[in-house]
Amino acid sequence: MYLITGASGGLAQTAAELLLESVPADQVILTTRAPAKLGSFADRGAHVRYADFAAPDSLEAAFTGAERMLLVSTAQVGSRIGFHRNAIEAARRAGVQYLAYTSIVGAGIEENDAVVCTEHRATEAMLRESGLRWNTLRDSQYAQAVAYFIAPGAVAMGQMVGAWGEGTVGFVSRDDCAAAAVGALLGRGEDDRAYEVTGPAQLTYRQVCAMVAEISGIDVAYVPIGDDEQYAIFDSMGVPREYDEKAMSSSPIPWNSDDMVSFSRAIRLGHMSSLSDAVQTLAGRAPRSMRSVLEEAAATWPPAGAAPQAAPAEAAEAAR
Numbered sequence: 001m002y003l004i005t006g007a008s009g010g011l012a013q014t015a016a017e018l019l020l021e022s023v024p025a026d027q028v029i030l031t032t033r034a035p036a037k038l039g040s041f042a043d044r045g046a047h048v049r050y051a052d053f054a055a056p057d058s059l060e061a062a063f064t065g066a067e068r069m070l071l072v073s074t075a076q077v078g079s080r081i082g083f084h085r086n087a088i089e090a091a092r093r094a095g096v097q098y099l100a101y102t103s104i105v106g107a108g109i110e111e112n113d114a115v116v117c118t119e120h121r122a123t124e125a126m127l128r129e130s131g132l133r134w135n136t137l138r139d140s141q142y143a144q145a146v147a148y149f150i151a152p153g154a155v156a157m158g159q160m161v162g163a164w165g166e167g168t169v170g171f172v173s174r175d176d177c178a179a180a181a182v183g184a185l186l187g188r189g190e191d192d193r194a195y196e197v198t199g200p201a202q203l204t205y206r207q208v209c210a211m212v213a214e215i216s217g218i219d220v221a222y223v224p225i226g227d228d229e230q231y232a233i234f235d236s237m238g239v240p241r242e243y244d245e246k247a248m249s250s251s252p253i254p255w256n257s258d259d260m261v262s263f264s265r266a267i268r269l270g271h272m273s274s275l276s277d278a279v280q281t282l283a284g285r286a287p288r289s290m291r292s293v294l295e296e297a298a299a300t301w302p303p304a305g306a307a308p309q310a311a312p313a314e315a316a317e318a319a320r
Contacts, residue, residue, distance in 0.1 A: 002185055003029040003066035003096070005051065005087065008037040011102070012072045014178035015185075016041060022186060031062045053083035059090030066091075068098045070185045073123070077115060077243040077259050084123040088130050098133040098191070100184040102177070105140045105170070105196050106271045114266035115259045124194070135184045136194040140274060141267075143171040143199060143290050147297035151212045154220050156306045160212065161223040163230040163261060164205040165268035170198030171208070173288040176279045183282030195278040199287045202275050205267075208290060215294055218304045230261050 002019060006012045007030035016030055025045030030038055033052045042048040051062035053074060063069065069091055074083050084101075091099055106112045107120040120138075127134045154160035180197045189195060206222045213220040225233075231241070234257035240247040243256045253260075266272050279287040 001027050001029055001047075001066045001068075003031065003063060003069040004072065004185075005031050005053075005070065006072040006074065007041070007048075008032040008034045009072060011174055011178050011181075012070075014175055015070060015072070015182050016046070018179055018182045019185065020044065020046070022182070029063075029066050053086050054079070056086040056090065059086060060094045063091050063094035063096060066094065066096050068185055068187070069096045069100070070181055071099055071101045072181075073102045073120065075254075077119070077256060080119045081122045085126055088123075088126055088132075092130055092132060096132060098187075099127060099130070100135045100137060100181060101127055102181060103136045103138045103194070105138045105198065105274045106266055107136070107138055108194060109271050112266050112269075112271040114262040114271070116263055117266060117271070133191045135189050135191065137177070137181050137184060137278075138194055138196045138274075139177045140170040140172045140196070140198040141272065142174045142177070143288070143293035144174050144297070146171065146208055146290070147293045148300065151216075151294065151297065152301045154209065154212055155216050155218055155301045155304060158219060158304060159221040159223045160205065160209040161225060161233070162205060163225050163227055163264040163268060165224055166204050166206065167267040167270050168202035168204050168273045169267055170196075170202050170273070170275045171290045171293075172197055172199040172279070173293055176283060176285075176287045179283035179285065180279050181282075183284065188282050188284075195282065196274045196276045197278045197282075198274055198276050199279075200289055202273060203290055208294075211291055211294055215291075215298050216301060216304075227261050227265055230264060231257055234260065 004012050004016050007016050028046040030046055031049050031051035035048050035050050038048045049062040052058050074080050103120040106117045124136050177197050209222040237252055239251050239253050239257045241257045
């Protein structure tokens with residue numbers, strides 16, 4: 001049987017739909033903290049089970065019966081490593097034989113101190129030492145993060161401001177990441193290796209900014225800044241520097257600024273620069289381009305001069 005964790009989340013739901021195209025529903029286990037959200041999958045015959053990484057006692061029973069598992073990484077900075085340890089240990093106890101894990105490009109570079117990369121690197125180490133067969137799927141930055149979260153503000157203000165410098169990113173569609181993860185889950189990859197999952201081209205944010213300007217028909221300037229300036233912008237918005245659950249509840253952005261600034265710095269330093277054929281290898285299809293995702297999102301962008309709005313929930317979900 002095949003298992004996908006966090007199945008009420010965006011990437012995991014897409015992966016679940018793709019998995020059901022390849023295997024019978026009664027061979028699929030979907031775990032979530034919110035089983036009611038997966039009623040449509042249960043109606044089709046999939047096994048929907050409650051599981052909470054923060055409640056280790058809930059995990060072993062939820063994973064029992066699965067032979068191959070996709071562990072979709074959590075987004076909670078500070079808690080991620082412990083939650084993933086709970087999941088990996090429970091998977092081993094439950095008899096899971098193989099585990100694919102959604103990591104991030106840059107996690108294999110020791111000097112990369114981006115918060116998100118250090119946490120994924122720690123999880124990858126636990127997985128290698130678990131005794132399970134494994135793959136890590138090091139997803140590049142989602143193209144949707146730019147198209148739905150960064151581009152709207154850039155169009156509204158006429159400038160794309162950030163600390164990315166001239167570093168390149170192999171922006172990848174979230175749907176391609178889901179398809180690659182399902183390919184690994186189905187055994188299309190080579191066990192016990194990391195796959196860097198990228199789009200078809202490495203681009204700088206300056207190049208992406210030019211695409212946004214061309215597609216929108218609005219003059220959007222690229223404005224590179226440093227870490228201190230980036231922190232000051234987030235400070236003025238009321239974004240907490242460190243992750244704190246109480247403080248994050250009132251933040252206008254669902255990430256703390258240490259996380260975001262260190263991620264931008266990693267791009268600037270070239271730590272997130274990667275290009276691979278993993279989507280073709282694992283999903284059996286060519287990856288979508290950054291331009292195609294921007295063109296799809298353009299209808300949601302505000303007119304020039306509009307006041308920037310808080311990102312909708314789907315933009316946050318797509319961001320990383």
